[in-house]
Amino acid sequence: MDLKKLSDAALVTYIQEFSRCGDRLNEKRARALEELSERYEVEVFSVAMNLTSDEDSSREVVEEVMGRICRDIDHCNDKDINAYIHSLSYDAALAKLVAGRALGGSFKQLFSIGQALVAEGATAKEPTDDKSEVSGIQEI
Numbered sequence: 001m002d003l004k005k006l007s008d009a010a011l012v013t014y015i016q017e018f019s020r021c022g023d024r025l026n027e028k029r030a031r032a033l034e035e036l037s038e039r040y041e042v043e044v045f046s047v048a049m050n051l052t053s054d055e056d057s058s059r060e061v062v063e064e065v066m067g068r069i070c071r072d073i074d075h076c077n078d079k080d081i082n083a084y085i086h087s088l089s090y091d092a093a094l095a096k097l098v099a100g101r102a103l104g105g106s107f108k109q110l111f112s113i114g115q116a117l118v119a120e121g122a123t124a125k126e127p128t129d130d131k132s133e134v135s136g137i138q139e140i
Contacts, residue, residue: 003035008081011036012073019074037066040085047086048093057100061092
């Protein structure tokens, strides 16, 4: 069977049929999963790059999403595979972005955030020794 000629929905159904037969590790199933991965890896990478602006993080998102698809494909609605993959991609990329910011982020991410703040008209305040500007803190 030429997997490239199958629609996405038909390919998902084809993959799921192997599980129904109790043959999850079949070579044909693995090839079909590989075909599905090849179809969507560019889209997943694009979604991740748009959110993270980081190639390494985006590659990690692709690996994470493709791994999750392989694990969860049997529970996926074949008609909504595109929306499902897009949703997984967005969620994984957003998690990467949040984790990166929580850990300090990359210079590129921090620079982008700084540029956005400048574009919005934010200004940096000079540091001061005046304790009256610090609210909610009492001296011991």
